[in-house]
Amino acid sequence: MENGRIKQAIEVIFETIRFGNKYFDAQQPWKTIHEKREACQNVLLTCVHIISNCTQLLAPFLPFSSEKVNEMLQLAPFSWQPIEKVAYQVFQVSPLFERIDVNLIEEELEKLRLNAK
Template sequence: YWPAFLMSAGIPLPKRVFAHGFLFNRGEKMSKSVGNVIDPFTMVEHYGVDQVRYFFMREVPFGQDGNYSHEAIVNRTNADLANGLGNLAQRSLSMIAKNCGGAVPRRGELAEADTAILDQAIEALAVSRRAMAEQGIHLALAAIFSVVAEADRYFASQEPWALKKTNPERMETVLWTTAELVRRVTVLCQPFIPGSAAKLLDLLAVPVDKRAFEHVHADHALVPGTALPAPEGVFPRYVE
């Protein structure tokens, strides 16, 4: 009846109608009689607000039913946040603090591997925009964190810890590339994990007014020599 009411009143019909699905606890509908209802505030206190946000947006497609469990939340957030983005940031920033005087490293000539991984972040921005236009939140996050996984492989393959002895200049370029990639990815993560993303951008000394999607591009890259605060963990690993 609602469309008929709108039409009779001369009000334009909605172009989109959003509807959410159901959340299942270990495959079962939540019910007071069953006793499997979960307090979301307790969940946030237990896992962390950004971790809970990330899990549900990554695992449950918008408008569809979704399932969750303690194991699923721990596995996803540990894999993507703690062991993924968090570990990459911690390892690279710790090396920068130790070997580059606590400042953004000098950037030498970029190799093909460097530009390839940096370009992937730009591609993720385009994919994310298209996905979000159709409420594909999980697809946007999948695109972003696939770049994180590639960056982790890049960091491991370049072995900056070995370059410290054999080619210090190349070491700094690799560390700069990794830190810049972390910056780009973290800017993209802000709508989904705002608190954690802000902390990570603070660790990269990114000005508050340089954190919009338009700043993902190379024109706003990290400036060598910029002083960085002491690195610290942003995504603690969940341990039973």
């Protein structure tokens, strides 16, 4: 990002987010919470580390959403240093974005196609 490769920077951040999603799904903490509590806690901590650090990196691109996550995780102001907390408390969790109806997406794409002609 410091070298002006904004698109590449965003792609690397989203690769990390996708990795975190796959890791979460593979570890299945919703199952291991009863069998392996400490392992489950480690998985959740790892996922929150990914979320908090990616949030900090995305702040220049998604400032309002990043600030909402910052508030939910009660993080310190962003500082461009790795966030390495060992415990988190989550407060007032709410969706960052509204789900868009697939039909609405198709309608908008059709409008774009018609306008491009």
